[in-house]
Amino acid sequence: MPVSEKKSYHHKDLRNALLSAAIPVLKEKGVMGLGMRELATLTGVSHGAPYRHFSDKTALLEAIAAQGYRQLSALCNSARERYRQQPLQALEEAGIGYLLFVVDNPEIARLMFSGVLSPVRQGSELGEAAACAEHDLLRIIELGKQAGLYADFDSRELTTASLSMVHGLSMLLASDRLSGQQHDERSLRALGRKVAVILLNGMLRRDAGNEER
Amino acid sequence: MPVSEKKSYHHKDLRNALLSAAIPVLKEKGVMGLGMRELATLTGVSHGAPYRHFSDKTALLEAIAAQGYRQLSALCNSARERYRQQPLQALEEAGIGYLLFVVDNPEIARLMFSGVLSPVRQGSELGEAAACAEHDLLRIIELGKQAGLYADFDSRELTTASLSMVHGLSMLLASDRLSGQQHDERSLRALGRKVAVILLNGMLRRDAGNEER
């Protein structure tokens, strides 16, 4: 029996199969609707099997959230490298990437940000991934700071403000709380840009030739 | 047997008793840890009783979220009336009130904003309360807009930006995602003010004497 037929007693990579199976379920029925037993059935395995790979339902959810953070990290790093010489574009691109990710994956974002997954304990896979993503965003802001683009706020304040803005906008969009807003990429990019203008308008120095945009 | 001893067969106001009992449980164990049966026990009633008052666990959670929105409404309206002549102070005060509410009641905020309570169907108690709160915030921004304080953005953009900022900051704080940030009212007000400076700095016109602060 070839690999194509995975009827073998041992499921090749049950761990990843479970994670993959969880995502559509999460999208359709939300966190409260996702069940361990259902996941087992979906991956063609008995209901006890998942516990070889995840100690807990929470552990499974944490693994999914960690994947999400890794996507955010990747996205920040790619924006930073792509616009190495234009820190503002890099920031805007990362912000819009963040926004698109949250809108495309609202349930994963909920997992990451809703706090359902208790106060992230230090050292866990999830904690690592989250801290890493935060740091990757901060690096982008430091880029602009070092280029002397921003007004006299310290980096901490700038990061807090930027993160708050993009995070808030993303979550509002993800929960459909912005009346009459389209969710296609075009509209979202336009909205992101408008909000970015207000934010950057508040962050930038006024004296120099900040006419980069 | 006097009213103090509520051993009577009929619980006087079970509905509100259930809602009150739910809040501390929510704070301690989160949404996933709250059970209908537990709530029944806590209010001294059999496990079937709550279903006379809430068709569903979801209905109970929606009622709690609706209470939260009503608190936000109240807070906006009080800020608007208190600073009727200073639209910026009104906005800042409402924003900080929002922030304090979310930090003090993170689990309720999660209920309100996490989207666990499916796409808010029109006409429900929850939908009404949410729309009302949103509108009350918008009224504050309109106040400043009419006073000609803001730069040439339309009201929609200004509202989106303000709401995103305060909502994002609140949720980040509520889930402890802002490293090394204290949660006492003093620190929170200070943080809120710093972020408000950046935001308003981006929103305000520059020509006139916007030295209100």
Next chain:
DNA sequence: ACCTGAACACCGTTCAAGT
């Protein structure tokens, strides 16, 4: 009108036993 208590179908989780 409101509450009780038995009942039902379903969870998450554990664990001896199988391969």
Next chain:
DNA sequence: ACCTGAACACCGTTCAAGT
């Protein structure tokens, strides 16, 4: 090392019956 299947304690929800 990994999976099965029975078992356990616990859910949310329903409903006839009580007061």
